[in-house]
Each structure stands twice: as C-alpha cells, then as structure tokens.
Amino acid sequence: MPFNEFYMQTTGHDLNAGSTSADAALYASTAGNWDGVSVFTPTDGSTPASTVSVGMWANIYNTGDGVVRYLAQVTAVAGGVNGAITFSTTAKYGTAPTSNNGSRNLRVGGAWASSQALSTRLTGVTAPASTRINIRAGTYPTLSSQNWGIGGTAGVLVWYRGYKTSPGDLDTLSLANLAAWTPGTDCPLFNWSTTGLTVSGKDAVLSGLAFVSASTTSSAVTVAANNVLVHRCVCVATGANVAANAVKMNNAAADLELCYCKATSSAAVVSATNASCEIRGNNLEGGLNTISLSGTGPWTVLGNVCDSPAADAVVQGANFALVCQANTIFNPGGHGLSLVSTLTADVSISGNLFHTVAAAGKVCVASAGTTDVASVRLVGNALFNCNAGSDSNGVSTGLGDMPAFDTTIEAVNPLPGAGSRNFTYAGVTGRGAGFPALFQNTTAGTVFAGGKNPGATDPASTTVCLAQRRVVLAPASRKVPGRSVVIAGSPQPVLLPVPLRRRVYPVPYPAIRRVGLAGIVASASVLVVRTPPRSVTPRGWVRRAAGQALFALPVPPAVLVTSPRYVR
Incomplete structure (x- = not known):
C-alpha cells in the first residue's frame, strides 16, 4: 500500500498539516466552526472548494495552539463561499478537538518546521496506514526532549526518513558517499543540550538522520518500542555520564545498522537491554564499551x-x-x-x-x-x-x-x-x-x-566463494544444494538472474534477519531464499510463515550457508 506522505523542513510551520513539501499551507481558515467529529465550516468568506480537494490532509486546531493538534483526510468539500469541509473519521492522527463555533482553525497542506509537530499531540497515536515523514536536511530546534510516538501495527510502518534535497536521495546512497556527510547540511540534524530523542512508537524506521546530545542524564537516541530500526543515522552523545549512550535499545527487536555512533569514556556507545536486538554494520567509536548487552537476549x-x-x-x-x-x-x-x-x-x-x-x-x-x-x-x-x-x-x-x-x-x-x-x-x-x-x-x-x-574470488562477480567448512551466521538450513557458501556482495537490494546447476550463486543481500533459512532454490531465472517449512526458531529467532520468500532486505552483506552438515 502507498504511504501517507508528510514533510518537515526548517522553513515550514508546525501548524501546517505536513502533507505537502511547500512552506505555506494550501488553504487556511481561522475562527471557524467545528462539529467535534468530522465537519469544519469556515466563517471567513473563503471558498475552500477552489483550493481543497478530496484526499488532502488538514490540521484542525484550537485558537492558541502552536503545533499540530489533529490531522484528518478530506472526504468532501462543499461548493461556494464558506463551503463545509468533511473529514474521514478513520484516516486520522490524534484526537479531534471538541465542538466549537468561532475558536477552531484549519490548515490544509504545508510542511512542518520542527519535530515538535510530532512530539506533542501525535505521541501515542496509531497510524491509520503506513506513514512516511520526509525530513529535509537542516538544523532543527530542539527546545525540549522529543518523543516520536506515532506507532505502527502489523503491516503498517512508520518511517522517519531524512533526505538532502529530494525525498529518497539518502535511501540508496552508497556508504562511500556517506563518508562526506555533514550533519545539518547533508542530512537533518537534531541537537540537544540537556535531553535527547525517545522513539516510543513501535514498528518504526529512522533513516538518514543525525542526533547529537550533550545530556548527562539521557541517551542521544532511546528506542522505547518494539520493532524499531535505526538505519544510516549519526548518533553522538557528548555528555560524560554513564547514562549518556549514543543509542539505548530498551525494547525487543530493536535493530541498529549502518550507523555512526560515538560516546564518551563514561558510557557505552550502544546499550542493548532487551530481546533480539541486532547491531549490524555500524561504526562505533569511543565509549566506555562500544557495545553493552544486558537484560534479555x-x-x-x-x-x-x-x-x-x-x-x-x-x-x-x-x-x-x-x-x-x-x-x-x-x-x-x-x-x-x-x-x-x-x-x-x-x-x-x-x-x-x-x-x-x-x-x-x-x-x-x-x-x-x-x-x-x-x-x-x-x-x-x-x-x-x-x-x-x-x-x-x-x-x-x-x-x-x-x-x-x-x-x-x-x-x-x-x-x-x-x-x-x-x-x-x-x-x-x-x-x-x-x-x-x-x-x-x-x-x-x-x-x-x-x-x-581458503576460498577464491568468483571471476564472474565480487562474491567470495568459500569451499571449505565454515561456521556461518545461520541458525538453521534446509535443502541447500551442494557445498556452496554464498557471501552477499552486491550493493543493490535486487534479485540477480543465475544459471541452473551452478555450485555457487552470487546473490544481493538475501541476508538473515532473525529467520532460519530453508535453503536456496534456483528457478530458471532467479534465486529465491525461503523460510523453513516448519517454524524453526533456534536461539530465539523470530518465526516467519512457512515458504515465505526473502530477498531485497536492506541489511549489510552477510554470509549465507551450505548444507546442514556445514552449519554448527
């Protein structure tokens, strides 16, 4: 399903609906009437139908508010002067204001200016559909601690996505290009002096973002919800205290991958305190420890x-x-x-x-x-x-x-x-x-x-092919042909065509992410990695549906496996 797209940039406004990339709202009305459920009626003599259309998003807020209160999607717009605007009661974020005549206001479209728009009244909200918040490069004001608490559900993802000039330009940027990152210029920067960021919404992804905190009482980033991935982010804690981690992973299935993280010698760079945390492909500098694992695994x-x-x-x-x-x-x-x-x-x-x-x-x-x-x-x-x-x-x-x-x-x-x-x-x-x-x-x-x-490099690819026995990252393996071992080497998460009956198959990123592999099955033109026919969960790895195909996972290159006798 497509994402509900929202936007943040330093030149926007936190009373905007966040649903377009322009600084200004497409339409605004003040001192209107609101029925407390789904209908806003302007009183300012405007003609909303000339600007507003079905499918747009609006922020409906009280007079005196400084940030977003209630986001809802337009379902109907009446014609003429002061035409009523009707909103969905399911495609929404937040709690609707109470009914009132004269003290309710509305903005349609326009980008937000800071994460205060996310941290005030949208915390604790469950997203009605997969939601992507596109955050443009710049230095964002952080007057207090931030809590990004829009939560996903099964099949519904919330993605806080940093970008430089156009949404998506940091999603596939090679790691070599990321070496030149300047936070605030090349990616969004959130900078705190006494607090940090808490992610309390589950089923979320953070990517292409920078977080720097001088707090001595909290971490730069604290993951406080299940199933949160922090990907290609910069997380730096400069406070000299045991509580000042760069990243603290407090909940189950929290993943940190391809990030740069740094802390002082007073605290661990990364602290993982719950089950099934994965720390992959990161550059971890300094700290008392680089990785501290406690709680449950x-x-x-x-x-x-x-x-x-x-x-x-x-x-x-x-x-x-x-x-x-x-x-x-x-x-x-x-x-x-x-x-x-x-x-x-x-x-x-x-x-x-x-x-x-x-x-x-x-x-x-x-x-x-x-x-x-x-x-x-x-x-x-x-x-x-x-x-x-x-x-x-x-x-x-x-x-x-x-x-x-x-x-x-x-x-x-x-x-x-x-x-x-x-x-x-x-x-x-x-x-x-x-x-x-x-x-x-x-x-x-x-x-x-x-x-x-002891192996050699396959001349047809950059994949290293190991011919001898090797302990590899895989808790289970079934029906893998021959003695082949595959190390993923492609920078792009796409399937590659492969010939039949080849002993070693170079594949792009079919990496293991809490999944026991059933094996590698070659068809006439593609290579497919599937989960086990039984729910095998050695060492606590997460169950997946039997026979589910796995490919194009955005994780670092990882070792795949051969026949079961070559796997410990």
Whole structure:
C-alpha cells in the first residue's frame, strides 16, 4: 500500500498539516466552526472548494495552539463561499478537538518546521496506514526532549526518513558517499543540550538522520518500542555520564545498522537491554564499551567496527545467546569480548578481526566466572598485536580447553591506518575489516569474510566463494544444494538472474534477519531464499510463515550457508 506522505523542513510551520513539501499551507481558515467529529465550516468568506480537494490532509486546531493538534483526510468539500469541509473519521492522527463555533482553525497542506509537530499531540497515536515523514536536511530546534510516538501495527510502518534535497536521495546512497556527510547540511540534524530523542512508537524506521546530545542524564537516541530500526543515522552523545549512550535499545527487536555512533569514556556507545536486538554494520567509536548487552537476549553483533573503547569492547552482561561475527575490534582499553560470568547459553565468535588488544592483562575473549565452555565457539578469527590468552587455544582466558579453530595470527598490520580511523584493509585478499565500506568519520573499510579464507574470488562477480567448512551466521538450513557458501556482495537490494546447476550463486543481500533459512532454490531465472517449512526458531529467532520468500532486505552483506552438515 502507498504511504501517507508528510514533510518537515526548517522553513515550514508546525501548524501546517505536513502533507505537502511547500512552506505555506494550501488553504487556511481561522475562527471557524467545528462539529467535534468530522465537519469544519469556515466563517471567513473563503471558498475552500477552489483550493481543497478530496484526499488532502488538514490540521484542525484550537485558537492558541502552536503545533499540530489533529490531522484528518478530506472526504468532501462543499461548493461556494464558506463551503463545509468533511473529514474521514478513520484516516486520522490524534484526537479531534471538541465542538466549537468561532475558536477552531484549519490548515490544509504545508510542511512542518520542527519535530515538535510530532512530539506533542501525535505521541501515542496509531497510524491509520503506513506513514512516511520526509525530513529535509537542516538544523532543527530542539527546545525540549522529543518523543516520536506515532506507532505502527502489523503491516503498517512508520518511517522517519531524512533526505538532502529530494525525498529518497539518502535511501540508496552508497556508504562511500556517506563518508562526506555533514550533519545539518547533508542530512537533518537534531541537537540537544540537556535531553535527547525517545522513539516510543513501535514498528518504526529512522533513516538518514543525525542526533547529537550533550545530556548527562539521557541517551542521544532511546528506542522505547518494539520493532524499531535505526538505519544510516549519526548518533553522538557528548555528555560524560554513564547514562549518556549514543543509542539505548530498551525494547525487543530493536535493530541498529549502518550507523555512526560515538560516546564518551563514561558510557557505552550502544546499550542493548532487551530481546533480539541486532547491531549490524555500524561504526562505533569511543565509549566506555562500544557495545553493552544486558537484560534479555539473544543478540546479534555483526560486521561492526568497535574503535578504541576505554574498557572492554563488547560486553555480554546476561546469560543469553550471542552471535558475534565479522567485527573489527580495535584498540580496546580492556578485553575484546567479555562474556557473562555464569554462562550456559550458546555463543558464536567467528570471523572477527581483533587488532591491538594489548592492554595489560587483557585478551581477545575473556570469561571471569563459571562458564560452560562447550557452549562457546571460536572459529575463523584473526589477531594482530594482541595479548595471548591463558587458555590452551591462545586466544581466550577463562574458557579452559575449548579449541579456537582456524585462527590467523597476522604477521603484518592489516589495518595500518586504523589509528587515524582509516580502516582500509591491507591484508590477504578475500578478507577485510569488519565495517563494510566508507562512512561518517571513517576513511575506508571493506567486508571482513573470516579469520582465514581458503576460498577464491568468483571471476564472474565480487562474491567470495568459500569451499571449505565454515561456521556461518545461520541458525538453521534446509535443502541447500551442494557445498556452496554464498557471501552477499552486491550493493543493490535486487534479485540477480543465475544459471541452473551452478555450485555457487552470487546473490544481493538475501541476508538473515532473525529467520532460519530453508535453503536456496534456483528457478530458471532467479534465486529465491525461503523460510523453513516448519517454524524453526533456534536461539530465539523470530518465526516467519512457512515458504515465505526473502530477498531485497536492506541489511549489510552477510554470509549465507551450505548444507546442514556445514552449519554448527
């Protein structure tokens, strides 16, 4: 279904309906009559039918209001002077004003000027249909804390979408282009001195936005609703306090992907405190820890750069399943990955690059308590300039005799520019740093495909094809032909034609997002990834309808799987 489109720009007005990209409303009427339900009648001698048409949106508000009160869609316009305008009672946002003659006003169309339009009377509202709020680049006033609380439902999405000059121009911009972002100029900037943003509306997406907060009592962005995705955003917390995270993920199924986030050494850059949080492909700088996991899991930490935290880079603070894969962990003041003291849940640590884990007494992976070591898997990690662990595997401390398979000790610095935030990979072809490409405040970077890659590059594509056994990010797999392993390498989320009976299929972004795969099925012209015929939910991954096709998901490149015997 099409989105209900709304617009925000610094030159708009917060009493506008937000439904057109012009600064001014298409039609405005003051001191009118309102029946309290669905009919507004002008008294100013205007002829609304000359401007207003069915399908337009209006803000109906009280005299004295400064921001939006009630949005409703036009269903009928009477002709003539002072013609009545009738509104839908279902296509609406907010609570209708009470009936009144002479103190009700109306604006049709026009863009909003600030997020105060969203944070006052539209908080707690359920969207009647999928809703997209297009926010133009500029620096927006943030006089108080903001609460973006328009909620979606099953099949209804709310998308807060930043853009530079035309809606959509930041949706598909390559990560290389994003390296030159200047918040406020190239994307919208929301800047707070004492507070931050709370997202309380569920089933929402935030993309192409920048949030900076100097608060010492709150995070720059707090996700306080289920099923919220923060994508390609800049989140910076400059307040020196343990509460001042760049991003705090308080609710279930919150996802952070392809973002640049930074915090001071007093707080974790990203704090995830609820179930099924996924942190993918982000550039995380500084902080006390780069990622702190607590509350309930499971969690997925995939393809991130964790750059120079003051203490441990990734902290597992509760006994829940964790997948930590394809990350670059650089120069932590503590351990690279710290596991919960009493651990029985499954933990997969694979394909990570640990670089300069060299503080006294610190190692790449550590557990200080009673750990069921059989639940921890160490496979295909690479190390450079790291302290040796006290365990027999040489990588970890506290995991006893658990082996670390396919570990590579890099003889030459694979990230020679990392100290100046240049993550260009200089090691063996087929491997790279965890972060997938250029981004805000990062000079360069590539996809990290595993600690030791025995495969070759497919000459027909940029896809790396692994021929040998590899632990990969997939909780389940069924009916996958042959021994092929696929690493998604295309920058565009579209299906590619493939020939039949090919052993390795290069595919664009058929990534796993809390879904157990049934397999890869080739038809005459396309490659389709489908969910299991049964509701398989190992490690808490979300159920999907049997046989549902998965493709074109906007997530970072991820490893797909071969036959079940090659998946742990």
